[in-house]
Amino acid sequence: MSTTETSTESARTLPARITDELIGRLTGMVAADEAAAPFPMIEVYTGSVVGRLPQSTPADITAAYATARAAQKAWAAWPLRRRLRVFERAHELILAEHETIADLIQIGCGKTRRMAIEESCDVPMVISHYLKTAKRVLRPVRRGGPMPLLTTSTEQHRPKGIVAVIAPWNFPFAIALSDAMPALMAGNGVVLKPDNKTALCALFGVELLYKAGLPRGLFQVVCGEGPEVGPTLIDNADFVMFTGSTATGRIVGEGAGRNLIGCSLELGGKNPMIVLDDANLDDVIPGAAFAVFANSGQACMHIERIYVHDRLYDEFVRRLVTAAEELGSKAGAAYNYAPEFGSLVSVEHMERVAAHVDDARAKGATVLTGGKARPDIGPAFYEPTVLTDVTPEMTHATLETFGPVVSVYRFTDEQEAIRLANDTSYGLNASIWSRNLPRANRVADQLEAGNININDGFVATYAAKATPSGGVKQSGVGTRHGDQGLLKYTDTVNVGVLKRQVLNARAGLPYEKQLKTTLTMLRLMRRTRLR
Structure with missing residues (x-):
């Protein structure tokens, strides 16, 4: 089937800007032998083929x-x-x-x-x-060499x-x-x-x-x-x-x-959020809803576990469920700004997310809202889902679900919340909510994650392009952004220059005397801060 034929299948939904000519021009940029079988590219909203890659x-x-x-x-x-x-x-x-x-x-x-x-x-x-x-x-960058004035290192x-x-x-x-x-x-x-x-x-x-x-x-x-x-x-x-x-x-x-x-x-990540007892739920709820459900939960840094202090737990859960249901009611498949909740990337991925929820439900978790596919909207849509009573033997408890699913837990002791948040092999992102910033920073100092957001889910760290962003533990090696995000793509080369031959052993001078001179110079350079 040609690109023109397949594109016509979804012409009823594709924006006018997306033409057969554009798709053909873009796919023609791939370094590939035409003899290889192409990949059928799907418009997720309808399941229609839009081109062959x-x-x-x-x-x-x-x-x-x-x-x-x-x-x-x-x-x-x-x-x-x-x-x-x-x-x-x-x-x-x-x-x-x-x-x-x-x-x-x-x-x-x-x-x-x-x-x-x-x-x-x-x-x-x-x-x-x-x-x-x-x-x-x-x-x-020119730096000093081993011998002041007589050597340089660049x-x-x-x-x-x-x-x-x-x-x-x-x-x-x-x-x-x-x-x-x-x-x-x-x-x-x-x-x-x-x-x-x-x-x-x-x-x-x-x-x-x-x-x-x-x-x-x-x-x-x-x-x-x-x-x-x-x-x-x-x-x-x-x-x-x-x-x-x-x-x-x-x-x-x-x-x-x-x-x-x-x-x-x-x-990957299994990112936690801690809501301390002094947090302002008027700020926390919209922040948590975005951190969990943005991009339908398909973000490496999105939140999948929320630990809420006992004093706020019931009200937090009630309001989060309401927010999830409101968001789900605004789901849609459209190339405009009306929908506020979108599709998962594919039917296969939707089925994987659903399997995590079904496993949790079968093992005793409570589904407070969501937990269902929405084929009436599009083939890969899945509802915003809030779980409680999630226990360690459930798949969703420890593995990254990567969908619009979150589990909420109650805590009374701050140190216990920190321990639970850290009880994962991942360490990509974490979030803390509190009105007391010094307290929140003390908690942040104890969390094992490469990105830690205070009174935000993940945007505050990821959007800070001047600061390196990466994961710890099983969430990654290296960083992007900041100076390191540029320097990692370079080899560091050291060019040393000796202006005068003073580093070689002097002929005829006993080694013991040379050593004494060297030690004296090392002490002098430390005291004068030359080296």
């Missing part, structure tokens, strides 16, 4: 790396200020095309229009941050070469492009593997980069299922940036380790 073979991936490497050599030789001008233009192009970007995000993800627009804004935020800081971060940051970016389906535009931007700014080329289901928006972002002046061939896109394309993708890379599940992250990390290349892994 070419799939890359190992030979295609190898060729994509060769093309990127040829372009990268010239790109790395550009002065940094010239490279940054490309991203100044890209920043404006992305903002100007935000409606088309949102359309393409919604087609693959089924998220609400508001969430799609907000996702599109993440990339300009990252670009803006590094336009401001890249010159400082990448500038060579720290340089050189591009690694070609960075593999493996992007997830839940924020396919933001993560694919935001992870690639600093890699490109640092002088690298990129080979991107988006998820098959959500590749269109990432491909459109790459097209905008080329329109902004990125050298042709520098940013390659390959597509395919992870087990088929992953090994070749990693074996040809100089660095790997991966966002996804902890299980897949281990495989990526093993591959990078075998090749002795670096990797940055942002993985």
Whole structure:
């Protein structure tokens, strides 16, 4: 079946901006052999096929790396200020095309229009941050050498070469492009593997980069299922940036380790929220509802466990259930701002989320609201769900559900809440709510998470582009954002200069005397703070 034929199936719902020509142009950017069987791309709202995505073979991936490497050599030789001008233009192009970007995000993800627009804004935020800081971060730094005045040491940051970016389906535009931007700014080329289901928006972002002046061939896109394309993708890379599940992250990390290349892994979470007894529920309830149900719960940093002090528990639960039901009543499949709750990414994922809830229900959990699929709205819709009486043997208690499902627990002792919040192999995000900021900070100091939000669910940390963001424990290795989010894509090189030959042993001088002189110099340099 042709792209035109399949696109016509969903023409009744697709925005006018999304044409057969656009879909064909974007899918034509994939480095792939036409002989390989394409992947049918689905509009999540209807289940209709909107196009066929070419799939890359190992030979295609190898060729994509060769093309990127040829372009990268010239790109790395550009002065940094010239490279940054490309991203100044890209920043404006992305903002100007935000409606088309949102359309393409919604087609693959089924998220609400508001969430799609907000996702599109993440990339300009990252670009803006590094336009401001890249010159400082990448500038060579001259430092003192081992012998004052007679030696120097210069720290340089050189591009690694070609960075593999493996992007997830839940924020396919933001993560694919935001992870690639600093890699490109640092002088690298990129080979991107988006998820098959959500590749269109990432491909459109790459097209905008080329329109902004990125050298042709520098940013390659390959597509395919992870087990088929992953090994070749990693074996040809100089660095790997991966966002996804902890299980897949281990495989990526093993591959990078075998090749002795670096990797940055942002993985899963089972993120807790603690509501202390002095929290203001007027603030907590809308904050908790967003932290749990935004993007239909499909966010690495979203909240899946809430611990509420006994004094507030009953009122909190009542109001959270009301908020969930109100949100569920505003679910919809539309390319406008009316729906406030969207679809899950696929029927398969919806069934996985439902299985977690069904397992909990069968083992004694109470479903206060939700707990049902909504095929009347769309094939992958699932209601906002609030559970209580969740016990450790239930799947949802310990594994990441990654859907609009949250379990609420009662506590009376603050230290017990902290212990329970930390009782997980994950450590990506945590949230604390209190009117007393010093108290909240003391609790934050005891939580085991890479991102800790006070009186917020996850936006306060993730949107802070100047500060590194990553996970601890089984939630990841490395960070994105901040200076580290740029420097990780570089090799640090130390260039030492000896102006006069004073470091070698002097001929004819007994070693004991040389040692005495050396020790004296070391003491003197410490006392005078020269070294």
